[in-house]
Amino acid sequence: MATTETTVRGGVCPIKSMYVREAPSKVVLAMPSTPVPSPAAALTEGPRAADSASGNGPADGDDDVDDETATTATPSDPQPQRLRGMNKGAERAHVFVAGSGDKPVFEGERNFFFGPTLSRVKIALKLDKQQQQAGGGQQPKRGRDGAPGSHHAAPPPTTTAAADALSSAPIADVTSAVPLTSSSSAAPGELAALWVVPSRDDEPPAVRRQRLFSNKLILAPLTTVGNLPYRRICKSFGADVTLSEMSLAYNLNHTQKSEWSLLRRHESEDIFGIQIATKNEWEAATVAKLLKASEFSYDYVDVNCGCPVELICQQGCGCGLWEKKGRMKGVMENLTRYQDQPVTVKCRIGRDEADPQLHKHIGEYESWGASAVTIHGRSRKQRYTKLANWEYINDCANRTQLPVIGNGDIMSYEDVAERRAQFPALSSHMIARGALIKPWVFTEIKERRTWDISSHERLEMLKKFAAFGLSHWGADAKGVHTTRRFMCEWLSFLCRYVPVGLLERLPQRINDRPPYYVGRDDLETLMASDSVEDWIRSTELLLGPCGPDFKFTPKHKSNSYASNLSGLTVSGAEVASAAAIDLVGEVEG
Ligand SMILES: Cc1cc2nc3c(=O)[nH]c(=O)nc-3n(C[C@H](O)[C@H](O)[C@H](O)COP(=O)(O)O)c2cc1C
Secondary structure (H helix, E strand, O other): OOOOOOOOOOOEOOEOHHHEOOOOOOOOOOOOOOOEOOHHHHHHHOOHHHHHHOOOOOOOOOOOOOHHHHOOOOOOOOOOOOOOOOOOOOOOOOOEOOOOOOOOOOOOEEOOOOOHHHHHHHHHHHHHHHHHHHOOOOOOOEOOOOOEOHHHHOOOOOOOHHHHHHHHOOHHHHHHHOOOOOOOOOOHHHHHHHOOOOOOOOOOHHHHHHHHHOOOEEEOOOOOOOOHHHHHHHHHOOOOEEEEEEEEHHHHHOOOHHHHHHHOEEOOOOOEEEEEEOOOHHHHHHHHHHHHHHOOOOOEEEEEEOOOOHHHHHOOOOHHHHOOHHHHHHHHHHHHHHOOOOEEEEEEOOOOOOOOOHHHHHHHHHHHOEEEEEEEOOOOOOOOOOOOOHHHHHHHHOOOOOOEEEEOOOOOHHHHHHHHHHOOOOOEEEEOHHHHHOOOHHHHHHHOOOOOOOHHHHHHHHHHHHHHHHHHHOOOHHHHHHHHHHHHHHHHHHOOOOOHHHEOOOOOOOOOEOOOEOOOOHHHHHHOOOOHHHHHHHHHHHHOOOOOOOOOOOOOOOOOOHHHOOOOOOOHHHHHHHHHHHHHHHHHO
């Protein structure tokens, strides 16, 4: 590969000049006209035509690529004019057709919210209400520092036979053991005791912390994009720990099925945390009781204290909770008290980066019941602007005995190696956008290498996502639609990956933006497109034609390319923001 004479620098990803173009070139991918009959078969047999398009097709030459149409753009044939959709005019042929009417098969999944689980949760909810009424009101009184008073502040009662019965007995036994009507003769203290069942897990806390949070690569919680099929992909690339998308305690406490389904876990997720956003200690107490009653499988509960989205904060969640110390303490205490698994905090460095406050409080978190703290090294005000402050993260880690997980801007094995060397106080590392842009970053870190992944391998990854999506959301029209929508969401991040072979200098940094470029084959060029039309086109390679009614508006504006930028702000904040607005809308509705 020839080296370059010129390089684009300065917040702009340096790409070898032979690939740089003023705008993406139009790519026409020739596809077979005969569709594969069933999505399942198609996804297991492999995309022959897609292989061809990626330049990795069968060596015998018996492929479907039409030479004239397949290579309309090459590095030596620049097309200066920017076309919004690189595939405008491309024939709408496709490889896979979905729509066989298949329902989700939920392969390898658990944590379902129906049947006995739902019944148990409903009973737990009634008991909780009854307990609150018996305690004299809907919400427990709060102490001066905002800590819960009345029954929630009482020291945890000891195990009772009733508690054991509740957690293990079939539903009929539970209802008979605990009267649910207001004529219940159970005293408030006895009812409270029902919820306090010590963990059956004999593992000492220190050993458990070590097992869960020491030297781990953690996939961050990611609203909308961090769905189960995507997490399976990250697991296959070597993520050690995964987290659910953020779920709102309010919605869980209102038995909203869609919220509970965010807590679904795949069997490959061997260490799995669920993330909860909650505004106060009594909401936290209820959700903890429901989680326990659900018997859902998870390894820890993470409390979202870092979401900067205004609407979430106004509700008292995210950064809004973190800024109310007393409430946060009550939340931690009640989550620890009323369910069995360890509780962790995810927060930012403070409200304002000029005056970060976390170092003043982090030492207290252990006494509130926390088992670990994740620090995203930016302030609430900063959202995603500027780089994360890892010196400060390390400083905070030195002020607590808890494992501290560092988070911010990791996108390569070099990023992790540098941080491991410079900030030894940190136990583990969490990756968000880096894992959206290149999920194989986990492999790179573990194998200490840079992976010049081919467009064919990337397509294989998308193919797996399609298969996982159809299993999770269903292979009927609705499931295909949902899979397509979430694939588009993810593609809006994936397109920001710049292939290693095109880079003038390694590694690609998270805040770098490339100039427009052409890839080494048409599929690579297609995958670099920041056009919604091309993302849809890519989904058609795997899921069949989307039909005229499919509309996709990304939850964020994809500022993928240097020429689009007025600054180096990152679109992720807008994604989280848009997603959060949706969620708050549900809360208010
Ligand atoms: C699309 C998107 C969704 C996110 N959703 C959540 C979330 O649900 N809960 C949370 O605590 N953080 C969320 N975050 C923040 C990330 O977990 C992470 O803290 C942040 O992006 C910084 O890490 P990074 O620099 O590796 O991206 C989200 C970020 C993005 C980009």
